[in-house]
Amino acid sequence: MTYREIVLKVLKSENKKMTANEIWNVAEKKGFIDLLDSKAKKPKNILSSVLYTEYKRCNDKDFESTDEKPKRFYIKK
Numbered sequence: 001m002t003y004r005e006i007v008l009k010v011l012k013s014e015n016k017k018m019t020a021n022e023i024w025n026v027a028e029k030k031g032f033i034d035l036l037d038s039k040a041k042k043p044k045n046i047l048s049s050v051l052y053t054e055y056k057r058c059n060d061k062d063f064e065s066t067d068e069k070p071k072r073f074y075i076k077k
Helices: 003-014 020-029 043-057
Strands: 063-065 073-075
Touching: 003 020, 003 043, 003 063, 003 073, 020 043
Parallel strands: none
Antiparallel strands: 063 073
């Protein structure tokens, strides 16, 4: 499972606006982190980085973010 897949899975299952930290905590609680295809030393930091990078780079976004700080992400409707 990729970081992006984890983000989408968590956002779909929770169906609410969430910060990167909240997404990580839910993913950890639900065991998604164990399915991650990564051997990174700090996967939480990478998830956050991937989340912000994917959001800025993708034109056809699966998720949106709020303008508030910290940014909250949610599934695009």
